[in-house]
Amino acid sequence: MGRCRPSRGRRVRRAGVPAGVALLLAALCAGTGPAAVREDFDPATVQKLDAAITDIMKQTGMPGLDIGLWMPGRGVYEKSFGIADKRTGTPMKSDLYSRIGSVTKTFTVTGVLQLVDQGKVGLDDPISRYVSGVPGGNSITLRQLAQMRSGLFDYTTDKAWLAGLRADPHRTYTPRRLVDVAFRHPPNFRPGAKWQYSNTNTVLLGMLVEKVSGQSLADYLREHVFAPLKLDDTSLPGDGALPDPHAHGYTDFTPEGTVADATNWNPSWAWAAGGIVSDLDDLHSWAPALADGRLLTRTTQAERLRTLPVGAIPGASYGLGILDFNGWLGHNGELPGYETIAAQLPAEKATLVVLINSDIDHRGKNLSSMIGNAVTSIVTPGHLWPAPVSTEAEAE
Structure with a gap:
């Protein structure tokens, strides 16, 4: 869940390191500068978190990650581990830009919901009113698209399309070209019948935002979503360039399954999704x-x-472009080179953000889910981020 990766088939803050894990962290945990902000979780919790993260990094060979955990009344845990660039050995830092994959869906659907609030669209409007050529589009509502219950085929699982993307990850795709790949396949089920994750849904919603607002999706989100919240370092780029400074991203989504630097691969194929x-x-x-x-x-x-x-997934449910993982509201994301978690636990007013510069599964298990589950097992055992489910059997 949360993958924009095609199917396989702000600032620098550091504090002292507990003595029990100092040697382990020396190899994996990158310092982020002389200025430090207090880290006010109790020392025992900090030690557990440090040990859990460094252990997963050793198991998986994960190059680096940024993590932030903010829990009012309990503390702040914000650190950078490992390296941002394998070639230079540059350490990870918390002010580095990263691709956030399917966390993008939370922004795109927010844009749609703003148009609902403005009376320009209705959640139960058919998508055919705004985008032409959708199979069964008269019966598929905006609500069903946002809920991942449209039944539309996910273009990122089309085998011929996948082969083309692997062969040339720098090519540019238009939204219409993407959905046309999906529309060559019959719907998987009747609209509303069940849940099935499909990037096609969110691309269609991005097309709707452009049609109704008269703006590009990038401009709409910048003006109506990023700017009101002062998200000055968030953008929807029009090409494969990442702003500086950034973390390099590593992937095995290649024709031979070898590891590649995907930093500047063109994410136009993921766009609104x-x-x-x-x-x-x-x-x-x-x-x-x-x-x-x-x-x-x-x-x-x-x-x-x-x-x-x-x-x-036990404890998992999905709303309108938002996940509920045992009380954590937000989304995870993955595309070649990067994995992300951005979630809030309203019950404890806690925020968790994880940014990893690799999407190479460990024995079929998703890296960010491994980190999310380990961290929540320590700090919110009553509200676990789900443990990753191995996909090795399917991959083989």
Whole structure:
């Protein structure tokens, strides 16, 4: 879940390191400068978190990560581990830009919901009213698209398209070209019948935003979503260039399965479903704003948070472009070279952000989910980020 990766088939802050893990961290944990901000989780919790993260990094060979955990009344845990560039050995730092994959969906759907609040569209409008050529589009609503219940085929699982992307990850795709790949396949099920993750849904919603607003999606989000929250380091680029400074991203999504630097691969194929660039600081601001709906009316936010079970993962449900993982509201994301978690736990007013510069699964397990599960097992055992499910059997 949360993958914009095609199917396989802000600032620098550091504090002292507990003595028990100092030697281990020397190899994996990068310092981020002389200025330090207090780290006020109790020392025992900090030691557990340090040890859990460094252990997963050793197991998986993960190059680096930024993590922020903010829990009012309990403390702040914000650190950078490992390296941002294998070639130079440059350490990870919390002000580096990163691709956030499917966390992009939370922004795109917020844009749609703002148009709902303005009376320009309705959640139960058919997508055919705004985008032509959608198979069964008269029966597929904007709500079903945002809920991942449209039944439309996910273009990122088309085998011929995947082969083309692997062969040339720098090519540029238009949104219409993407959905046309999906439309060559019959729908997987009747609209509303069940939940199935499909990037096609969010690309269609991005096309709707452009049609109704008269702006490009990048301009609309900058003006109506990023700017009101002062997310100055968040953008939807029009090409493969990452702003500086950035973390290099490493992937095995290559024709031979070898590891490649995917930093400047063109994410136009992910666009509204996964193309946004951001950083730790901005996602720290975004996660609570997403969960409390401050850019939306109360009525529309309530609609967003009417989640339905996804079935495959215990404790997981999905609303309108938002996940509920055992009380954590937000999204995870993955595309070649990068993995992300940005979530808020309203029950404890806690925010969790994880940025990893690799999407290379460990024994079929997703890296960010491994980190998310380990961290929440320590700090919020009653609200776990789901443990990753191995996909090795399917991959083989």
